[in-house]
Amino acid sequence: MKRSLFGLIAVYLLFCSFLGSAMAEDKVLTMSTTTSTESSGLLDVLLPEFKKDTGIAVKVLAKGTGAAIKDGMDGNVDVVFVHAIKKENEFVEAGFGTKRYAVMHNDFVLLGPADDPAGIKGINNSISAFEKIAAAKSPFISRGDDSGTHTKEQSVWAKTKIPQVADSRKLVLEGKEIEVASKKPVDSESWYFSIGQGMGKTLTFADEKRAYTLADRGTYIAYKYGKTPAVELEVLCEGDNDLANP
Numbered sequence: 001m002k003r004s005l006f007g008l009i010a011v012y013l014l015f016c017s018f019l020g021s022a023m024a025e026d027k028v029l030t031m032s033t034t035t036s037t038e039s040s041g042l043l044d045v046l047l048p049e050f051k052k053d054t055g056i057a058v059k060v061l062a063k064g065t066g067a068a069i070k071d072g073m074d075g076n077v078d079v080v081f082v083h084a085i086k087k088e089n090e091f092v093e094a095g096f097g098t099k100r101y102a103v104m105h106n107d108f109v110l111l112g113p114a115d116d117p118a119g120i121k122g123i124n125n126s127i128s129a130f131e132k133i134a135a136a137k138s139p140f141i142s143r144g145d146d147s148g149t150h151t152k153e154q155s156v157w158a159k160t161k162i163p164q165v166a167d168s169r170k171l172v173l174e175g176k177e178i179e180v181a182s183k184k185p186v187d188s189e190s191w192y193f194s195i196g197q198g199m200g201k202t203l204t205f206a207d208e209k210r211a212y213t214l215a216d217r218g219t220y221i222a223y224k225y226g227k228t229p230a231v232e233l234e235v236l237c238e239g240d241n242d243l244a245n246p
Contacts, residue, residue: 027055027056027057028056028057028058028059029056029057029058029059029078029079030058030059030061030076030077030078030079031058031059031060031061031077031078031079031080031081032061032063032067032068032069032071032072032076032077032079032080032081032082033060033061033062033068033080033081033082034062034063034064034065034068034081034082034083034147034148034198034199035062035063035064035147035198035199035200036083036147036148036149036198036199036215036216036218036219037062037081038060038062038198038200039198039199039200039203039219039222039223040216040218040219040221040222041222041226042218043058043060047060061077062198063145063147063198064143064145064146064147064148064150064198065082065083065084065087065146065147065148065151066084066087066145066146066147066151066178066180067145067146067178068080068081068082069082069084069087069088069091070178072091072096072097073091073094073096080097081103082148083148083216083245083246084147084148084151084152084246085246086151087151088100102246105245105246106216106217106218106245107216107217107238107239107243107244107245108149108152108214108215108216108217108243108244108245109214109215109216109217109220109235109237109238109243110126110129110130110212110213110214110235110236110237110238110243111203111206111212111213111214111215111220111233111234111235111236112138112211112212112213112233112234112236113210113211113232113233113234114232114234116234116236117136117138118132118133118135118136118138118212119132119136120132120133120212120236120237121234121236121237122236123236123237124237124238124239124240125237125240125242126156126237126240126242126243127156127159127160127242129236129237130156130157130160130162131160131161131162133212134160134162134185134188134191137190137191138191138211138212139191139193139209139210139211139212140188140191140192140193140211140212140213141193141195141202141205141206141209141211141212141213142184142192142193142194142195142202142213142214143194143195143196143197143198143199143202144169144180144182144194144195144196144197145171145180145196145197145198146178146180146182147198147199148216148245149199149214149215149216150180150182152214152243152245153214154182154183155242156214156242156243157183157184157185158183159242160185162185162186163185163186164183164184164185164186165183165184165185165186166181166182166183167181167182167183167184167194168180168181168182169182169194169196171196180196182194193209193211199215199216199219200219200223202215203215203219203220203223203231203233204223204231206231206233207231207232207233212236213233216245217238220233220235
């Protein structure tokens with residue numbers, strides 16, 4: 001199962017700024033990455049092998065893509081390993097990173113309970129699926145953390161016919177308070193819940209609430225087939241271009 005993650009994990013992109021000095025001085029490389037990467041189990045496979053081959057340990061800081069990129073902008077890490085192509089390009093263009101490398105890819109999947117109260121199973125159009133969830137007022141859990149997954153979810157809602165309203169929430173990451181500005185469907189207070197959590201906790205919460213959510217396929221596989229107890233959420237919508245990652 002762990003081997004399969006190599007092909008299934010989302011598009012993560014590597015920015016190197018101080019790699020040479022990290023290798024030469026203390027043999028520790030600091031990497032800011034997404035909670036999806038950490039939750040997938042991929043790093044548990046790769047990092048021991050990397051240390052065995054190079055002698056370099058990797059210190060991992062897992063958070064949403066926005067916060068991970070901010071680490072790079074502040075010069076707090078050597079590598080940023082994330083999945084939100086627009087933000088990544090802006091990061092490099094602004095001079096914070098030396099180059100963007102495409103490393104891996106997979107896709108996002110729209111998950112929900114097996115009984116599928118909104119009736120989206122088999123729909124291969126995520127925009128239509130989101131509209132049906134809204135029409136049914138079925139519970140939807142948003143990460144709400146400025147991550148790559150949250151960014152993708154926002155982009156799908158923006159393409160629906162449902163009016164969007166401004167929303168914001170304050171998150172505390174490593175003792176620092178940040179404000180995440182986003183949008184949500186109008187009149188959605190009773191069914192749309194933005195929780196400000198990573199991918200693993202969002203999957204668990206959606207599973208407990210029998211709600212819909214968007215996830216990267218790699219983390220979903222890890223929580224569906226590699227965890228005990230496993231989440232019961234099912235893949236109900238997949239495969240369209242709007243769910244591609246990147």
